[in-house]
Amino acid sequence: MRFDRNTFLTLAAMLVFGLILWQSEKFLGDYQIYIAKLIFINIILALSLNLIYGFTGLFSLGHAGFIAIGAYVAAICILPQAQKEMMWILEPIAWPASHIFTPFWVAVLGAGLFAGIFAFFIAVPVLKLGDDYLGMATLAFAEIIRVLIVNATPITNGSLGIKGIPNHSTLIVCYIWALFTLVILARLCYSNFGNILRCIRDNEIAASVMGINVFHYKVLSFCVGAFFAGIGGALLGSHLSTIDPKMFNFLLTFNVLMFVVTGGLGSLTGSILGATIITILLEWLRALEEPMNLGFIELPGIPGMRMVVFSVVLLAIILKRREGIMGTRELTWNRIFAFFSRHKA
């Protein structure tokens, strides 16, 4: 790695931001911290889907499945044995799930690995398909994963889900995992590997006549994306402390897809912006569903109102800026400095 001004600034920004978050409990309320953690988790999920869809052009709708695998694996890893035996009331918990007990970071990595390995088995048949067909097939696989979770009662506690998961994902932990994801994906996407992925996205035929084994790289990108989705899922489960199969339906994939598309397909910083803005917006718009007093008229709260407003905002984004906030560009220090020097002059 070249150690120049920009690397220095990036490291400094990471450190300063980390320090602020470390001290955040002094000036942020519980609710704000809850949202901040959700933002970091959503950033991880958005980045991982962006690798698959934005950089490699694989229209995958199976993200919820990988997130579910990650959440379940991590939950089983960090729950104490006694608690597990108490909770599995439909069927007793099976070995080895009953005896696993690991530190949180091992659980998170394990969750990622599990999701990645699962993705590999899905990838081999599914990635022979293209475009819309790939979307349908991955969507179906995500549903299969969900049904498997419902029915594998001795391991997953079936449709009852898992409750009381120890909350290890503190704000700083979420931040560190998000940084880990960002740094690794940035190194991957802005190297020769990333160029190859973009080459496959832009033109498969050109890629294969250049001697690139297209299928090999598609599988690799898909698995790495699923790995980070698993990590995001692990943090999400621990953050919410309750998981059940219904959480991981198509809507979750859709949410992540929304972050990625809003931020810009093929832009890592775009994904970060997209995930942050939409997560905040979704919470902020909750106010619309509460009864409002406009002084002269009392409006009753309408449930679902925020989704209506939200849809309108999304429509506006799609109409006005189809390529997303960032397009395929990245927010770099050079761009920031250029922006400021232009406005000074």
Next chain:
Amino acid sequence: MLEIKDLYVRYGGIEAVQGVSMSIPHGSIVTLIGANGAGKSSIIRSVAGLNKTISGQIQFRRHVGDEPVSLMGLKPESMVLNGIALSPEGRRILPHLTVRENLALGAYSRSNKKEIEDDMEWVYSLFPRLKERSWQKGGTLSGGEQQMLAVGRALMSRPDLLMLDEPSLGLAPLLVKEIFAIIRKINEDGKTVLLVEQNAYAALSIANFAYILEVGRVVLSGPGRELLENPKVKEAYLGG
């Protein structure tokens, strides 16, 4: 170098190529000309491994005196390792990468950095305009420059056989002339060239040997200069 015997290419129920045989000797420029749908592209796509439903024989000898290798059933990505490069129809450069990155990806299958750097310099000397624009994104180049980039990228795999699919497509006459002069130069530097063209005049004037295709069959073949003088060719392809 390349021997094609009795090649058939099918798309669904249609036979796009019906029993074509041809040979491309080492160090030559051979051109395939014909109208739309004559099967020209199908033939070189078959050699590059992009068509799966083919029958016949395709034999390749990388150097003079080598044992011939059959290319049937090989994947496109392994063709590059055998020394065959294709610059596909419609340029297909990568719009989001810079000229330099496009060229570097062309050398994807190679690992010797020094040799890659030498070849990059060679491509830049063939196409000085690419050198000027080496930091520009591929998508911002003009049509002619994109074509140059596509040819340059194919050369970056250091092939012995270079296949070009319609390099003159959509280019102004002056640019066509420029590109064809460069193709001849590439040939003089030791590459065998298989050229697919609709622009019969330009192709025949640089080709050592030419095959004329009509609806999937070779109807006429001979040295390029001879075909230029052939009354039938004049009438059908050169505008009388």
